[in-house]
Amino acid sequence: MANVGQVIQLFYSVGLKQPYVINPDVLTDAHSVSLRYEAQMGDILQFMINFLDSLGLAMMEFIRLFF
Structure with missing residues (x-):
């Protein structure tokens, strides 16, 4: 188990x-x-998105800005 x-x-x-x-x-x-993930379950990113959603969490992507 992990947090x-x-x-x-x-x-x-x-x-x-x-x-x-x-x-x-x-x-x-x-x-x-x-949780348990196996490659035949499909896209790992979508799996993680669904997992976090089930916990009321979400992934956000940030745009890198270079100056």
């Missing part, structure tokens, strides 16, 4: 291999969650 913040960290660092920022409220949430 939501740990699951999100794993998802981004291993699954998507993209930089990420996690809301501090999510990081301090100590509720344990569990």
Whole structure:
């Protein structure tokens, strides 16, 4: 079992291999969650979107601005 913040960290660092920022409220949430993903279940991104939605959370994409 892991908390939501740990699951999100794993998802981004291993699954998507993209930089990420996690809301501090999510990081301090100590509720344990569990999930199981297998490749035949389809797109991992859509799986994570659905998982977070089931918890009342969402992923947001930010646009990088270079000056």
